Amino acid sequence: MPARKGKRTTRAPRRAAAHQAAEAVGPAARHRIRVTVNGRPYEAEVEARTLLVYFLRDGLGLTGTHVGCDTTSCGACTILLNGEAVKSCTMFAVQADGAEIMTVEGLAKDGELHPVQKAFWEHHGLQCGFCTPGMLMTAYAFLQENPHPSEEEIRIAISGNLCRCTGYMNIVKAIQHAAQEMAAR
Numbered sequence: 001m002p003a004r005k006g007k008r009t010t011r012a013p014r015r016a017a018a019h020q021a022a023e024a025v026g027p028a029a030r031h032r033i034r035v036t037v038n039g040r041p042y043e044a045e046v047e048a049r050t051l052l053v054y055f056l057r058d059g060l061g062l063t064g065t066h067v068g069c070d071t072t073s074c075g076a077c078t079i080l081l082n083g084e085a086v087k088s089c090t091m092f093a094v095q096a097d098g099a100e101i102m103t104v105e106g107l108a109k110d111g112e113l114h115p116v117q118k119a120f121w122e123h124h125g126l127q128c129g130f131c132t133p134g135m136l137m138t139a140y141a142f143l144q145e146n147p148h149p150s151e152e153e154i155r156i157a158i159s160g161n162l163c164r165c166t167g168y169m170n171i172v173k174a175i176q177h178a179a180q181e182m183a184a185r
Ligand code: FES
Pocket: 066, 067, 068, 069, 070, 071, 072, 073, 074, 075, 076, 077, 078, 087, 088, 089, 090
């Protein structure tokens, strides 16, 4: 049966065009970004609405960065952006265009754990480990700024990172030992 001239055939393309136009400027609009992650350059197309944490996990396969809340509360998604600890669920991937990023995968070098990682292991700074990547990145960034912290300063530094398991005692102990180890290097 021949297609009838009617509203449907004439309207659909217009609707599609309108949809495409909305996508070009809306949250699904795609943007090309370049980032360096753990010393390796990447170029990718991302939707405007993609959170940085999902770009790292789903786009680059760096699943060491965890998502605990998606609402800037838990700190499990903490990474370093241009040397500063940030919660990667709190920004869009497009905002990281041109940035140097370090994730937990970038801590160990040549198969050797970073002193912060070793200290968490040796001093039982984790139980389930869900908060651990964020804790490690926060501690790493903090110790770059303050290599000889007091216990109180450590507690303040990790106050944006929640742990459901440990009671924080061993996390604080681990960061103290990491500081000593890094200072002795
Ligand atoms: S997942 Fe980002 S703060 Fe919880």
